[in-house]
Amino acid sequence: MIKITVPATSANIGPGFDSLGVALKLYLTLEVYEETSEWQVIHDYGANMPSDVNNFIVKTALLLDPNLTPHRIVVKSDIPLARGLGSSSSALLAGLAMANVLADLRLSNDALLKQATALEGHPDNVAPALLGGSVAAFYDGNQVYHAPLSLPKDINFITFIPNYELLTTEARNALPAKMTFKDSVAASAISNTLTAALNAGDFNTARVLIEKDQFHEQARAHLAPHLKIIRDTAHQLEIVGTYLSGAGPTVITLVSKDNATKLLKALTNMALPGKLLLLEPDYTGLQITKNN
């Protein structure tokens, strides 16, 4: 049996639209069993998720090798679908990694990252899901340039996952078609300074900049009205560092360990419709193990 494990991811981290992301300790696992005459996908996502060759994971694997022999595979995941925690990237990477192993293609991580980014359209989920930790990345249509970002030691991600789905395609449709030159300069300056602050270990500057996105949050505010509510609640506790995770609707606040309990308690008392989790970064990324 081959087991592939892929972490969830939180993309953008505020102002790093389509370029910053972090892997989190929630996982999709794909177990690959015996060869079969047709693809069989065992999962508990419900009847709307295909269980045959039309399954997204199988379709992705077949893009890498159309002649792949069908297998029985089992998918289990703690990553909620269409919530802004990178479920599609985890499934996509699992499919690519499965094809890489089954067809013995021996693609490097860089080659896999390029394939995954080309399919996903942006590298901010697939790069940290593959490599672990936090990553800054840029895809020029040909190559993925990427570099690790430092995270403060003992950082926690207080994560509110609303009980409704929001497809990334829908949330991308809400984005403006254009930005002025002046606004683009300001928005990228914020993002650049955030990455420098994180790599310098200056969390006090970083957490303020995390809330200063000018690329996407405002345009998506109507799709995730709880972003403002959670940010305001955190501010009342003097906690700064709340952002829309990926395309939403999940909202995350980056906190030090001492602030985590305080914020969790306040948010629990508000009983917003959804799930609250305290997550930590995953520093390992995609893993493959083989058991005979």
Ligand SMILES: Nc1ncnc2c1ncn2[C@@H]1O[C@H](COP(=O)(O)OP(=O)(O)O)[C@@H](O)[C@H]1O
């Ligand atoms: N494990 C999976 N198996 C098959 N398809 C998946 C899986 N995870 C995600 N998907 C597909 O990706 C879609 C969600 O992707 P997307 O809208 O980008 O949201 P997310 O923020 O969770 O990545 C799902 O509706 C489903 O079609």
Ligand SMILES: N[C@@H](CCOP(=O)(O)O)C(=O)O
């Ligand atoms: N940069 C993308 C990130 C999408 O992440 P997801 O987890 O919501 O798929 C965007 O903001 O559209």
